[in-house]
Amino acid sequence: MTLLRVEHLTMRFGGLVAINDLSFTAERGHITALIGPNGAGKTTVFNCITGFYKPSEGRMALQFGDPAVWDEIEALTERGQRGLECRAGSLFLLERMPDFLVAQKARVARTFQNIRLFPGMTVLENLLVAQHQPLMRASGWSVLGMLGLPSYARAERAAIEKARLWLDRIGLTERADDPAGALPYGAQRELEIARAMCTDPVLLCLDEPAAGLNPSESAELARFLRTLRNEHAISILLIEHDMSVVMEISDHVIVLDHGVKIADGPPDVVRDDPKVIAAYLGVEHDEVSQVEAEVGL
Amino acid sequence: MAAEANNVASRSSLLLALRAAARTALIAFGLLLPLIAFRAVHDIRNELVLETRWPLFAAFVAIAFAGRLLWELLPRESLKIRLAAFARAPGQLLSAAAACLVLANVLRLAAKSLADTDAAIALAFTYLFAFATFAFVIGAVGAWVIRRYPAGTETGRQRRHQIGVGLRTGALGFLLVYPLMLFWLAGSQGSIKWIDNFGIQILIYVMLGWGLNIVVGLAGLLDLGYVAFYAVGAYSYALLAKSFGLSFWILLPLAGILAAFWGVLLGFPVLRLRGDYLAIVTLAFGEIIRLVLINWVDLTNGYAGISGVPRPSFFGIPFTDGPDGFAARFGLEFNAIYRTMFLYYVILVLALITAYVTMRLRRLPIGRAWEALREDEIACRALGINTTTTKLSAFAIGAMFGGFAGSFFAARQGFVSPESFTFMESAVIVAIVVLGGMGSQIGVAAAAIVIIGGTELMRELDVLKAIFGRDFDPTQYRMLLFGLAMVVIMIWKPRGLISTRTPSVFLKERKAVSGAHVREGHG
Ligand SMILES: Nc1ncnc2c1ncn2[C@@H]1O[C@H](COP(=O)(O)OP(=O)(O)OP(=O)(O)O)[C@@H](O)[C@H]1O
Numbered sequence: 001m002t003l004l005r006v007e008h009l010t011m012r013f014g015g016l017v018a019i020n021d022l023s024f025t026a027e028r029g030h031i032t033a034l035i036g037p038n039g040a041g042k043t044t045v046f047n048c049i050t051g052f053y054k055p056s057e058g059r060m061a062l063q064f065g066d067p068a069v070w071d072e073i074e075a076l077t078e079r080g081q082r083g084l085e086c087r088a089g090s091l092f093l094l095e096r097m098p099d100f101l102v103a104q105k106a107r108v109a110r111t112f113q114n115i116r117l118f119p120g121m122t123v124l125e126n127l128l129v130a131q132h133q134p135l136m137r138a139s140g141w142s143v144l145g146m147l148g149l150p151s152y153a154r155a156e157r158a159a160i161e162k163a164r165l166w167l168d169r170i171g172l173t174e175r176a177d178d179p180a181g182a183l184p185y186g187a188q189r190e191l192e193i194a195r196a197m198c199t200d201p202v203l204l205c206l207d208e209p210a211a212g213l214n215p216s217e218s219a220e221l222a223r224f225l226r227t228l229r230n231e232h233a234i235s236i237l238l239i240e241h242d243m244s245v246v247m248e249i250s251d252h253v254i255v256l257d258h259g260v261k262i263a264d265g266p267p268d269v270v271r272d273d274p275k276v277i278a279a280y281l282g283v284e285h286d287e288v289s290q291v292e293a294e295v296g297l
Numbered sequence: 298m299a300a301e302a303n304n305v306a307s308r309s310s311l312l313l314a315l316r317a318a319a320r321t322a323l324i325a326f327g328l329l330l331p332l333i334a335f336r337a338v339h340d341i342r343n344e345l346v347l348e349t350r351w352p353l354f355a356a357f358v359a360i361a362f363a364g365r366l367l368w369e370l371l372p373r374e375s376l377k378i379r380l381a382a383f384a385r386a387p388g389q390l391l392s393a394a395a396a397c398l399v400l401a402n403v404l405r406l407a408a409k410s411l412a413d414t415d416a417a418i419a420l421a422f423t424y425l426f427a428f429a430t431f432a433f434v435i436g437a438v439g440a441w442v443i444r445r446y447p448a449g450t451e452t453g454r455q456r457r458h459q460i461g462v463g464l465r466t467g468a469l470g471f472l473l474v475y476p477l478m479l480f481w482l483a484g485s486q487g488s489i490k491w492i493d494n495f496g497i498q499i500l501i502y503v504m505l506g507w508g509l510n511i512v513v514g515l516a517g518l519l520d521l522g523y524v525a526f527y528a529v530g531a532y533s534y535a536l537l538a539k540s541f542g543l544s545f546w547i548l549l550p551l552a553g554i555l556a557a558f559w560g561v562l563l564g565f566p567v568l569r570l571r572g573d574y575l576a577i578v579t580l581a582f583g584e585i586i587r588l589v590l591i592n593w594v595d596l597t598n599g600y601a602g603i604s605g606v607p608r609p610s611f612f613g614i615p616f617t618d619g620p621d622g623f624a625a626r627f628g629l630e631f632n633a634i635y636r637t638m639f640l641y642y643v644i645l646v647l648a649l650i651t652a653y654v655t656m657r658l659r660r661l662p663i664g665r666a667w668e669a670l671r672e673d674e675i676a677c678r679a680l681g682i683n684t685t686t687t688k689l690s691a692f693a694i695g696a697m698f699g700g701f702a703g704s705f706f707a708a709r710q711g712f713v714s715p716e717s718f719t720f721m722e723s724a725v726i727v728a729i730v731v732l733g734g735m736g737s738q739i740g741v742a743a744a745a746i747v748i749i750g751g752t753e754l755m756r757e758l759d760v761l762k763a764i765f766g767r768d769f770d771p772t773q774y775r776m777l778l779f780g781l782a783m784v785v786i787m788i789w790k791p792r793g794l795i796s797t798r799t800p801s802v803f804l805k806e807r808k809a810v811s812g813a814h815v816r817e818g819h820g
Pocket residue numbers: 013016018036037038039040041042043044045113
């Protein structure tokens with residue numbers, strides 16, 4: 001079942017074509033990896049999906065609930081609407097939505113390549129800011145909360161409980177009341193993922209979560225991501241340079257080079273694709289087969 | 298050998314100190330030459346002439362030289378340790394406080410006995426030393442509490458909490474009895490100035506500081522035009538009260554709502570601006586409002602301002618001399634001080650409401666979103682927070698409190714004019730927030746007391762006449778000293794008086810967040 005469908009996505013910055021006619025799909029409950037050499041356009045794809053950039057061309061549709069609503073996609077596109085929410089299911093055209101609505105309505109959460117926590121707020125506060133929307137509703141857009149109604153106090157207790165569950169999972173409960181900026185690097189990466197999970201997403205976009213982690217931390221992260229997928233029925237879109245992590249946990253790999261998709265398939269197939277190896281080595285792919293022939297592969 | 302080396306070392310250190318002092322004196326020379334040595338005055342024919350004040354100028358430069366020399370020669374490290382040890386013993390503290398009082402009294406008597414000093418100067422000495430003693434005792438008790446009850450231990454934490462609650466209750470009690478105490482001590486003639494200049498005036502700025510703190514301290518949006526909302530509130534009250542005869546208590550919320558409306562209006566165009574750009578546009582907004590007030594003569598009467606603005610009544614009973622007045626109704630003798638006292642309690646309540654509302658909002662999702670916005674706006678958007686409405690709500694609520702303060706100001710003065718709403722006012726309010734420590738309510742209140750109380754106190758410091766001569770007017774140096782104090786505080790505490798942030802929620806214990814982690818926003 002398809003969760004996200006990206007069709008003919010193009011992103012131009014002036015004369016620079018960062019993404020060129022990219023199409024791919026991400027399946028529900030899968031970990032889809034997006035790999036490619038530096039500057040390939042991976043982060044730009046994330047920024048387009050999450051609404052931070054408005055793509056020059058293309059359509060990005062995300063659906064959850066009853067898959068039957070996929071049938072509405074052409075009608076939606078025609079009518080110029082940004083999405084459809086009914087009891088059965090929801091369908092959103094992400095390129096038409098501002099960033100905060102992509103997170104709020106289409107339930108896409110993300111982390112950043114260079115960590116973006118709220119460093120001066122405590123670990124617990126970071127996780128409560130992520131639950132802003134439900135808490136805001138519970139506080140009656142601050143009016144009922146100002147009056148000190150018990151319903152808000154109850155909602156806040158529930159939010160803290162949820163935050164504590166995530167803190168237990170990443171082993172940061174002891175540091176809940178410390179500022180996020182005081183955590184070690186690896187813990188900050190995990191906290192950013194936990195914060196994204198506190199928004200109850202259907203799609204989690206992780207931009208290089210293993211960057212700066214040592215091999216054992218990377219292995220632990222891979223385990224963590226796999227349990228997330230298995231236990232929370234969440235789909236993950238993963239940008240990662242650490243191939244051990246990518247090959248171990250992803251169900252599907254998409255390879256980008258200079259904004260163009262050069263390979264798409266299961267990890268073991270993509271790994272042996274000469275075009276992919278060439279892109280990573282920075283040479284033309286017939287040169288690779290030449291070299292391979294020379295060394296007797 | 299050793300003695301000789303020691304000798305050489307001390308001689309070279311003296312030389313170094315002298316050199317540093319000379320450098321300081323040179324800087325003071327350059328800075329103060331245009332400020333103090335020359336003064337433009339009108340002579341008998343009303344022509345502008347340049348007057349020189351060489352002795353005064355020399356005195357200032359000499360003070361700079363001597364001060365720096367002393368500072369260099371002081372054994373600073375050992376002094377610090379000795380001071381710390383001293384502050385640890387409560388007995389020594391009490392004796393020091395007693396010594397201060399005795400010294401103050403001796404000085405007072407000495408000043409009185411000098412032929413050419415009058416009683417006012419002697420009184421000023423008393424004030425000064427009483428103030429110094431008070432500050433010393435407060436600081437020493439604070440240091441003692443911190444040492445006696447360390448934060449790390451369970452009992453220490455509890456005791457600190459108790460002491461904190463006690464201090465807050467004490468401060469509130471003091472604020473409640475302040476005018477009554479003055480009235481009792483100094484009588485109606487003597488106390489009115491102290492209630493008005495030191496009570497009401499400071500509380501207005503405390504309230505403005507707390508209002509702006511929402512925008513600058515919490516949401517991290519550097520607003521240099523806050524005085525515009527103060528002006529909107531003041532003119533709303535003045536115009537509506539004069540033309541429709543509505544009462545203060547109806548117009549107070551109305552002025553707040555109007556100011557909030559202008560806050561949103563300002564908010565819209567500046568939503569996409571950050572940092573310096575935001576500061577410049579808000580500054581311009583403040584000036585636009587002031588220029589409109591000056592030039593829309595039909596409505597605002599221009600530079601001349603609006604006079605005869607109705608004064609607030611005691612819930613319908615006016616503070617006038619006559620059978621229907623407040624004094625007559627309550628069987629008292631007529632006295633202007635009742636109105637001043639009433640105004641004092643009104644602004645006290647308004648300021649406390651501001652503090653309470655801010656404190657509550659900070660613990661609601663909206664307050665956390667403001668702080669998150671200050672920390673990282675992009676991350677906020679990735680979490681589904683609508684940064685537009687979040688920013689606008691901060692602007693609106695901050696402006697609303699500015700509007701409340703403005704309408705109170707108009708009612709207290711009975712007169713409004715564009716003069717009261719210059720950029721200088723905005724600058725002072727921003728200075729209060731920054732010096733207080735952005736986001737900290739106690740810090741902002743302390744900064745307002747220091748800055749506004751300090752500038753008011755400058756009027757009282759006749760004691761300086763004893764040092765600089767009879768024709769020395771301390772009020773002329775207010776801005777100089779104000780700037781100096783700012784520089785000193787910014788060197789000593791670059792993040793303001795209270796640089797830590799108190800978390801809005803906690804799991805096990807509320808630990809203050811060090812200022813090193815907190816972002817200053819400005820965007
Ligand atoms: N806002 C922008 N304005 C102009 N050019 C941009 C912008 N964002 C990205 N680019 C360009 O688009 C190209 C792709 O950048 P992108 O950050 O997506 O690469 P990436 O695949 O994430 O690389 P890395 O692995 O180093 O993170 C780069 O050439 C980059 O300079």
